[in-house]
Amino acid sequence: MCRIGSIKCREAVPPSLALRLMLPQQEGHDNSGFALVMQDLEGAFSHYKETPLLSLATTPEGLRLVADHMAALGFVQLAQWVPEVDNRAGLNMAAMPRYVFSNYDWPEVYRYRGQKDREELLLDTRLALRRLLEEHDAGYVYSFWPDVLTLKEIGDPADIAAYFRLWDDDGRLVARNIVAQCRQNTNYGIVRYAAHPFFLQGHTLCANGENTLFTRNREFQQSLHRGYTGFESDSQCLLYTLHYVHRELGWPLTYYKHVLTPLPAAEAAAREDGEVLGLIRESLAQLEINGPNAIIGLLPDGKMLACCDAKKLRPLVIGSGEGDDGDMVAMASEVCALNAILPARDKEKDIYPGERELVVVDNGLELQRWLQ
Amino acid sequence: MAPVKRKAPKEEVPAQAVSVNDLPWLVRHDAGRCVLCGACTAACTFGAIEAKLPPRGASAAEREMRKEAGEGGRPVIVQKAEAAHACTGCGMCEKVCPAGAIRPVRNLDNRWAVLSRTHGEPARRGGRGGRSVVEAPPRERTLDAVVIGRISQMTDPALDSERHTFELRSPLGRLLRPGELPLRVEDGRLVLAGETPPVRWIYPVIFSDMSIGALSTRAWEALALAVAWLNEECHLPVRMSSGEGGVPTRLLESERLKYFILQIASGHFGWNRIIESLPRMKADPAAVLIKVGQGAKPGDGGLLPAAKVAPHIQAIRGVPGATLHSPPNHQGLYSIEEAVQKMHLSMNAAFGFRVPVAVKCAASATSVAVYNNLLRDPYHICGGFFLDGMLGGTGAAYSVSLEHTGHPVVSVVRDCYRAAAGQGLQGRIPLWAGGGIGMNGDAAADAFKLVCLGADGVVLGRLLLQLLGCVGNEHGRCNACNTGHCPAGICTQDPRLVRRLDVDAGAQAIVDYMRAFDAELRKLLAPVGNSALPVGRADALVATRKDVADRLGIAYAC
Numbered sequence: 059m060c061r062i063g064s065i066k067c068r069e070a071v072p073p074s075l076a077l078r079l080m081l082p083q084q085e086g087h088d089n090s091g092f093a094l095v096m097q098d099l100e101g102a103f104s105h106y107k108e109t110p111l112l113s114l115a116t117t118p119e120g121l122r123l124v125a126d127h128m129a130a131l132g133f134v135q136l137a138q139w140v141p142e143v144d145n146r147a148g149l150n151m152a153a154m155p156r157y158v159f160s161n162y163d164w165p166e167v168y169r170y171r172g173q174k175d176r177e178e179l180l181l182d183t184r185l186a187l188r189r190l191l192e193e194h195d196a197g198y199v200y201s202f203w204p205d206v207l208t209l210k211e212i213g214d215p216a217d218i219a220a221y222f223r224l225w226d227d228d229g230r231l232v233a234r235n236i237v238a239q240c241r242q243n244t245n246y247g248i249v250r251y252a253a254h255p256f257f258l259q260g261h262t263l264c265a266n267g268e269n270t271l272f273t274r275n276r277e278f279q280q281s282l283h284r285g286y287t288g289f290e291s292d293s294q295c296l297l298y299t300l301h302y303v304h305r306e307l308g309w310p311l312t313y314y315k316h317v318l319t320p321l322p323a324a325e326a327a328a329r330e331d332g333e334v335l336g337l338i339r340e341s342l343a344q345l346e347i348n349g350p351n352a353i354i355g356l357l358p359d360g361k362m363l364a365c366c367d368a369k370k371l372r373p374l375v376i377g378s379g380e381g382d383d384g385d386m387v388a389m390a391s392e393v394c395a396l397n398a399i400l401p402a403r404d405k406e407k408d409i410y411p412g413e414r415e416l417v418v419v420d421n422g423l424e425l426q427r428w429l430q
Numbered sequence: 431m432a433p434v435k436r437k438a439p440k441e442e443v444p445a446q447a448v449s450v451n452d453l454p455w456l457v458r459h460d461a462g463r464c465v466l467c468g469a470c471t472a473a474c475t476f477g478a479i480e481a482k483l484p485p486r487g488a489s490a491a492e493r494e495m496r497k498e499a500g501e502g503g504r505p506v507i508v509q510k511a512e513a514a515h516a517c518t519g520c521g522m523c524e525k526v527c528p529a530g531a532i533r534p535v536r537n538l539d540n541r542w543a544v545l546s547r548t549h550g551e552p553a554r555r556g557g558r559g560g561r562s563v564v565e566a567p568p569r570e571r572t573l574d575a576v577v578i579g580r581i582s583q584m585t586d587p588a589l590d591s592e593r594h595t596f597e598l599r600s601p602l603g604r605l606l607r608p609g610e611l612p613l614r615v616e617d618g619r620l621v622l623a624g625e626t627p628p629v630r631w632i633y634p635v636i637f638s639d640m641s642i643g644a645l646s647t648r649a650w651e652a653l654a655l656a657v658a659w660l661n662e663e664c665h666l667p668v669r670m671s672s673g674e675g676g677v678p679t680r681l682l683e684s685e686r687l688k689y690f691i692l693q694i695a696s697g698h699f700g701w702n703r704i705i706e707s708l709p710r711m712k713a714d715p716a717a718v719l720i721k722v723g724q725g726a727k728p729g730d731g732g733l734l735p736a737a738k739v740a741p742h743i744q745a746i747r748g749v750p751g752a753t754l755h756s757p758p759n760h761q762g763l764y765s766i767e768e769a770v771q772k773m774h775l776s777m778n779a780a781f782g783f784r785v786p787v788a789v790k791c792a793a794s795a796t797s798v799a800v801y802n803n804l805l806r807d808p809y810h811i812c813g814g815f816f817l818d819g820m821l822g823g824t825g826a827a828y829s830v831s832l833e834h835t836g837h838p839v840v841s842v843v844r845d846c847y848r849a850a851a852g853q854g855l856q857g858r859i860p861l862w863a864g865g866g867i868g869m870n871g872d873a874a875a876d877a878f879k880l881v882c883l884g885a886d887g888v889v890l891g892r893l894l895l896q897l898l899g900c901v902g903n904e905h906g907r908c909n910a911c912n913t914g915h916c917p918a919g920i921c922t923q924d925p926r927l928v929r930r931l932d933v934d935a936g937a938q939a940i941v942d943y944m945r946a947f948d949a950e951l952r953k954l955l956a957p958v959g960n961s962a963l964p965v966g967r968a969d970a971l972v973a974t975r976k977d978v979a980d981r982l983g984i985a986y987a988c
Contacts (some may be wrong), residue, residue, distance in 0.1 A: 227656055268586040270959045273969040281854030307608055310618045323631060334613065334620050340605045340629055343857055348960045350586060368961075371587060 060241035062254065062264045064354045065265025066362045066419050067386035070100035070232035073209075075399055078238045080215060082394045089150070090241050092215035093253040096207045096233035098360055102139045106161035109136055110180055110193055112187075113208040115154040115250065123190050123198075131183060131385045132165030139230070141222050149221050151213025154197060157222075159207055172254045177259055181285050198250045201257040207233070210253045215240050237356050239264045252290035256297040259285065259305060260358025263297035266391050267351035267372045275299070278344035282306075299345045300355055311363065312428050315416045317342045319349075319368040321430060354389050362419040364389050370413035378423065379403035381419070387419045437893035450509045452541040454692055454906060455517040455534045457509040459674050463531035465757065470507060470532050471525035475915035475927060478517040479532075481505045484859020507532060513545045520901050521909040522917040536906075546829070553829040556911020556921060557892070557902045570977055571869065572840040576879050579972030582959035590701020591956035593865060593950075598951060600887040601718050601860045602669070603629030603786030603813040610810075627810050628786045630716055633660075633668045633961060634877060635947065638822070638864055638891030639693045639790070641673030641735045641753070643743040644911070646928040649898055649920040652936035654681065657689045659941050669716045671889075674732055674756055676700015676746040682707035687715050692789075694777070695721040695732055697756030699747040708780065718777045718787045719816065720770070722760065723759065725839070725865040727831035728792030732756035735826055737914035740923030766803040774811040788814025793837040793865065800845040805855045812859050817842055819865025822891060826912030839865040841885065844982050847966055856884070856966060864889030872964055873943075883982060884966050897934040956960050 061083040065076060076094055103111065103321040110133075114124060128135070138160045143153070168176055184202040191197045200208035212219045219225055239254040254264030269275060272292035279286040279298045283306060286298040296318070303314045316338055320326065326335040339346075349367025352374035356362050366374055378387040379400040388396055393408065411417050434769055446626045451455060455636060457479050458636060471479055483503040488496075517534050524533040546553035582588040589596075612624025622971040637657060642650045653670055660666045674695035681687060682704060692715045723729065734743075734754040735923075744751050763769030777787045789812055791800060797817060804812040819839025823832060850856040863885040867876045869892075877888040892900070899918040903910035911921035919930035955961065958970045972987035973979035979986035 270582065271964065271967060274964070274966045277851040277966060278854060278856060281852065292682050302608075308615070309613075309620060310615060312618075313620060322595060323599060331619065331621075334622055337606070337611055337613070337622070338608075338620070339627060340601060341608045341611055343605075343965070346962065348962070348964075369587075 060239055060254065060266050061391040061395075062237075062239045062266045062352065062354055063388065064235070064264075064356070065386055065388045065399070066235050066360075066423065067384060068234070068423060069384065070098070070234050071225045071230050071236070071384070071386070072229070073236060073238075074219070074227050075217050076236045076238040077224060079388060079390055079395045079399050080238055082241065082398045083390065085394045088241050089214045089237040090248060091210070091212045091253050092238070092240055093210035093220045093255060094208070095201065095237055095255045095257055095356065096231070096236050097205060097235035097262065097356055098274075099205055099207060099232070100234075101232045102230040102255040103137075103161065103205070106137055106355050107205045109161045110202055110204050111207055111208075112158070112160045112202045113200045114156070114158045114160075114197060115200070115210070115351060116158065116191060117155050120191050120196030121156050121158060123194060123196060127187060127190055128162060128183075131169065131378055133158050133162040133183075135152060137161040138161050140147040143221050143350070144223055145221070149213070149217040151211055151217050151221055153211065153221060154368065154428060156197075170176050183261055185285065185287065188277060202258055203257070204300050206257065206260070206262070207231075208255075208257055210250050212248055212250065214226055230388055235356055235362065237262050237264055237354055249290050251288050254293055255356075256294050256300050257290070259296055260304065261297060261301045262356035263293075263300055264354065265293040265353045266374075267293070267367070269293060269295055269351060270348045271346060274344050275347070275429065293351070295345075296347065296351065296353055297355075302345070304357065311357075311361075311418060312416060312430075313338065314363075315365050315414075315428075315430050317345050318347050318365070319413070319430075320346060352391065359417060361422045362387070362389070363416060364411055365416045366411055366413055368413045374411055376409040376411070376417055376419075376425070378407065378425065379406070387423050387425065433686045448511050448513060448545065450511045450538060451537065452545055453509070453513070453516045453541040454537055454540045455519040456537045457507070457523065458533055458535050459515050460531045461504070461506045463529045464507065465529045465531070466505065467528060469526040469528070473522040473917070474527040475522070476518055476520075476910065476913075477515045477916045478511065479507050479509055479523065482508045484508070513548065516542070516545075518908045518910050519906070520910070520917040522923055532784050534957050554826055554912050555832065555909045556826055556913075556940075557823065557832070557904070557909030567892070571866065572838060573876050573879050574870070575970050575975040575978045576973050576984070577987070578878065578882075578954060578958060579985065580696065580970045581957045582885055586959050588959055589956040589961060591952040594956065594961060596952050596955055596961050598634060598955075599631040599667070600634040600963060600965075601629050601857075602632055602788065602862075603627055603860070604810045605629060605858050605860070606810065607855075607858065627813060628784050630669075630786060631667075632887075633666045634881065634887030634951075635668050635873075635944070636691065636862060636887065637668065637670035638889045639671035639673035639691075639721065640891060640895075641675030641699075641732075641734070642677070642746060643675045643738060643923075644673060644921060646827075646916070646922050646931060646935050647742065647917055648928050648931045649895070649936065652898055652933045653894060655933065655938065655945070656940035657936035658686050659937060660944055661689055664941065664945060664948075665780075666944060668944060670932040671677065671719055672700075674699050674721060675734070675743070676703050678746065679703060679707055683710045683712065685713050687711060687740050688713040690715050691717045692720055693719045694773075695756045696758070696760045697754065699734060699749065699754065699756065699954070702748050703746060706778055707782070714781055714785050716783055716785075716815065718778070718781070719790055719814075720773050720787065721790045722824065723758075723792035723794075723818070724790070725792050725818030725820050725836055727827040728794065728820070728836045729758055730827065730831055731758040733826045735912055735914065738921075738923050741813075743923060766800055766805060766922070770804065771807065771809065771811055778811070784815030787814055788812065788860075788862075790816035790818060793819045793839045793842040795837060796848045797837070797842045798845045801861075803821070803850055804859055805850055805853065814860045814862060815846070816862045816864065816889065817846070818889070819863065821866025821869065822864050835879050837864050837881070840880065843880055843885050844883045844968075848983065851966065857886075859933045860886035862889055864891060868893040872950075874947045874954065877947075878951060878954040879971060881963050881965055882967050886963075886965055893943075895938055897939040898931065
């Protein structure tokens with residue numbers, strides 16, 4: 059089982075805070091990996107919030123391939139941050155030769171295009187880079203989106219942090235939203251793409267659990283959208299469903315939960331909106347999950363969400379702190395994680411989302427609890 | 431017609447004459463135990479046995495002495511050596527014999543394959559696939575080589591089949607793609623802003639289309655009674671297809687019509703009454719099912735032999751007493767899209783567009799092409815695709831059709847599902863599979879496996895008749911549904927035979943089986959951790975045969 063966590067903070071915080079959130083949960087993961095997505099960046103990236111940021115783990119050859127491809131597309135590199143890694147012997151991790159985080163200016167033809175076109179370009183570019191790197195076995199591309207940075211690696215989370223000098227807190231890598239996971243997906247072999255959180259067009263998601271309807275989800279999603287690809291982990295389906303409901307269909311966020319875990323037919327039929335719920339269920343039956351899953355998601359506008367499957371077998375807790383706790387909301391698989399970074403919070407106010415509940419945290423750190 | 435008998439001169443061996451040993455079943459009679467009650471000869475609907483005084487070996491003097499003493503011979507039950515009166519092995523004689531003196535036994539040395547065709551007519555029989563010649567082994571079933579191999583444990587826990595709430599419902603009707611739903615966002619909520627095709631969520635079992643002419647009225651009534659009971663007392667929304675041949679007016683005008691799927695086939699039998707009843711209908715039927723073909727005799731139409739066309743059947747169908755043939759095709763239909771749309775539009779219109787309309791076809795190598803055409807139909811007309819596999823069939827069919835034509839249902843269901851999934855259209859037109867479901871008595875297991883392979887539900891036919899008391903099987907026992915002499919009173923209109931069937935007991939047997947089916951289905955859903963039907967969840971299955979695994983695209987296990 060993996061462990062998941064997230065932090066949403068008024069002030070930008072370093073990834074070491076996410077590590078402090080994740081490491082106490084170590085009994086629940088196997089030290090086989092660590093991954094995080096940071097959104098609403100400050101520090102080294104504060105001047106480039108509007109330009110897409112590419113997160114890569116690659117080989118020197120891959121770096122050249124990517125540079126050529128980006129140049130051919132008309133992307134102009136504005137900035138690049140290469141972590142100064144601590145390459146000492148004995149660290150338990152499988153490092154790639156190069157980690158590159160580059161900001162690009164939009165190609166000339168996209169300078170006056172609309173938001174939608176730009177978002178499609180970013181997706182197509184990432185997918186093309188992924189194919190390119192796969193063809194040459196030259197690395198991985200995790201995200202390509204403004205103000206979003208993704209780091210994933212195989213190994214012991216503490217050692218991975220040491221390698222990237224994440225413990226140093228030098229102020230260059232900080233963000234207001236961080237979603238993190240410890241342990242790689244082991245169901246289908248350890249590959250970097252299988253590590254949560256997953257990212258697609260501004261939507262980030264990580265999950266703790268097993269998607270028992272993975273096959274059914276995947277078969278349907280494969281033809282829904284070109285971005286629904288990979289499927290190295292069964293939890294990727296949960297991201298794609300979020301993306302589909304929220305972005306493609308444009309439905310209010312609460313319907314994500316209705317799609318994942320529809321109400322029992324009799325219960326839905328008795329409601330005023332029963333007909334709508336019935337239609338949604340009929341139409342999107344292939345996206346249902348039968349759990350068990352605990353889900354943390356992050357939307358393009360910075361809203362963070364949490365929910366569970368209808369079996370509610372995987373734990374998830376949400377705590378918020380003020381003042382000494384730095385005005386933040388944190389989510390985690392286990393409450394010990396919250397105790398580590400929000401020791402002074404009022405524990406009575408912790409939220410353990412129910413099987414019918416969706417919790418949304420907005421950018422003012424206000425929590426909305428919505429019952430299905 | 432019996433074969434021509436030649437009276438052989440005494441010196442000549444009658445080599446070409448039919449003997450009892452040429453027939454598929456031999457009647458064993460123990461004269462020592464026989465109490466001479468005559469029940470067996472009275473019960474035998476095929477006239478296969480008769481009481482006779484056997485010639486006895488005795489000298490002329492001895493015969494004379496017996497005659498003087500007033501001793502007659504003792505009659506024995508003998509089997510007729512005639513193909514037209516061949517014993518079918520139904521065993522009614524055994525059931526009625528108070529002394530256990532008589533029973534049929536399988537005759538492995540028969541010449542039935544030849545004898546059954548000697549009168550210039552193709553061999554016919556009822557029942558379903560499997561071989562009528564008794565020595566043939568039963569057909570190996572694909573579903574038996576598939577087991578549910580993905581058992582949830584530890585990380586994805588199994589459910590408690592006794593306590594967990596399961597939702598065992600399947601759609602019947604056209605389901606729209608999410609982008610096609612007429613929904614609008616209003617104050618942060620989705621609201622309905624248009625019409626959608628009618629969809630019924632029903633139990634994943636439909637009672638197959640066996641017409642009121644193919645069955646006896648009592649058998650049909652028992653099925654209908656069971657359906658009503660299952661719905662109203664057991665809360666299992668099972669639906670029953672009427673079969674081609676119409677529905678009694680009282681049912682058409684009853685609230686309970688909602689449990690029935692009205693079938694229309696190429697003969698349109700019974701539809702006058704249905705149309706005439708429309709203004710007085712209190713409820714809509716569950717669906718309309720257009721039968722294009724069936725699994726027992728694919729490419730053939732329906733056939734109701736004259737022997738079974740009783741007066742009340744004539745009345746319902748509006749056709750005088752004659753052998754009723756429903757043609758093998760719908761006249762005037764020349765393309766999948768146009769023809770089916772025409773029919774659907776008229777059927778839809780007849781019921782105010784409130785009733786889903788589905789199509790039933792015999793499973794075929796072309797089923798995927800038909801399904802693809804229906805899926806791509808932009809008008810969302812087709813509300814269900816019923817695939818009838820070659821092991822299906824209850825009524826009269828030519829043996830050659832039953833045994834040598836058709837397509838197994840399992841792979842064609844899988845192919846259809848995968849074809850739809852490849853286009854992201856799975857679930858748009860519900861797939862229902864029939865044909866041999868529950869042949870081994872385990873209908874729930876068969877249903878679960880077919881659901882995992884892509885079916886939304888299954889259609890049961892012959893199994894229901896067996897629950898009513900049918901003794902026919904796949905190994906050549908009875909299968910006389912086509913003769914009008916059904917010894918169980920199920921497939922006959924002979925009033926004396928129909929009375930053999932106890933309607934209430936029959937309905938009770940079906941209800942009990944379905945309750946067991948429901949519990950068994952939960953027992954299969956629980957270990958894979960699914961509380962709703964896992965349609966298309968083929969990863970829950972493994973095959974113990976490599977060829978089956980490869981064909982169905984599931985894991986191989988050994």
